[in-house]
Amino acid sequence: MTSTEPRDFATSVAANVPFLRRYARALTGSQDSGDRYAAATLEAVLLDDTAAKSTPDAKLGLFRAFHLVWSSAGAPVGEADTRLSARAQSHMADLTPNTREALLLHVIEGFPPADVAAIMGVSTDEAIEFIEIARREMETSVAGRVMVIEDEAIIAMDIVSIVEDLGHGVTGVARTRTEAVALAASNRPDLILADIQLADNSSGIDAVNDILAQFDDIPVIFITAFPERLLTGARPEPAFLITKPFSEDQVRSAVSQAMFFASTETLAA
CATH class of the missing domain: 1.20.140.160 (PhyR, sigma-like (SL) domain)
Structure with missing residues (x-):
């Protein structure tokens, strides 16, 4: 050496x-x-x-x-540590063992099935099966209302289409911090999917912080070309980050994961 x-x-x-x-x-x-x-x-x-x-x-x-x-x-x-996280963990107990790990490794972290298998200590065929099982179980477990904060019209349309295909409703699309806060106040979402840089040079992070100051326990998925900038060790940090350019699979997985784990009372209605 x-x-x-x-x-x-x-x-x-x-x-x-x-x-x-x-x-x-x-x-x-x-x-x-x-x-x-x-x-x-x-x-x-x-x-x-x-x-x-x-x-x-x-x-x-x-x-x-x-x-x-x-x-x-x-x-x-x-x-x-909260009522909502306790409910989410009850959902977790119903998942087939090893499927959540495989899906996250493959879709969010970008590992091919062979690498997922190496990480988890299983065969490639098993890893592929885990990924497919996780997709089915999570996508059908809960449905709710999603708010999109995105200033690029084409990207926003893509996100809305993916979210609706999963069976969720979309409360609306906001292009600026001000629009986002107003939209959330008029129609409380169960999940926020937010870009970082918005149309008027305002911050999607600031918009989310404003919204979370009004409502507790809304899960958030951030979209950014530089995920490491949000992984600084400061609190709170987002659990779900989608890196631009993103794939449909990444959005589907992150939305399903966030809805599944941070499920709220309204999702059961």
Whole structure:
């Protein structure tokens, strides 16, 4: 091993930590729980980097190490600290084992089925089956009202079409921070899907913060070309991020995941 290899490995791991944290939070449904297992993974890698270095791909190795840590703990979800998160965890209990992990790894993190299999320690055929089962179970579990904050008309139309195809209603599309706050006040959504940069140079993040100041427990999916900018360790952080340019599968998966985990009373109506 050359003197630069440890440094190169550490650099590669550090570059992929934001994405591991994104995955861990979406997987556990909790920022605190996700970060705890991400940190435990880094500690495990420092003690023994065998799993992380089992593949030339640093991200794949890091995620493999995470799964060894998370699985050894019993593959837990986050602790239910509110009534809504407790209801969401009751949904989680009904999922076929291993399907949520496979879907997140494949659609949100972009791992092909063979890599999903390597991370989870299953065969490629099993990974493919898990992904398909998760799609069916999550998309049919809950339906609700989705608000879209997006200033590009074509992108907004695509998002609305995908959301409606999943069986959800769309409360409307807002192009600016002011429009978004007014739309939410007039028709409270069950889920917000928000771009970062809006038409008048206002911020989708500020719009969401304004809305969440009025309403509690609305899950949010952010769309951004730079997801690492939202994965800073500050609180709160979004559990669901879609990277631009996005695919239909990414939107479908994120919406289904967010609705499924952060389900509210209105979704049962």
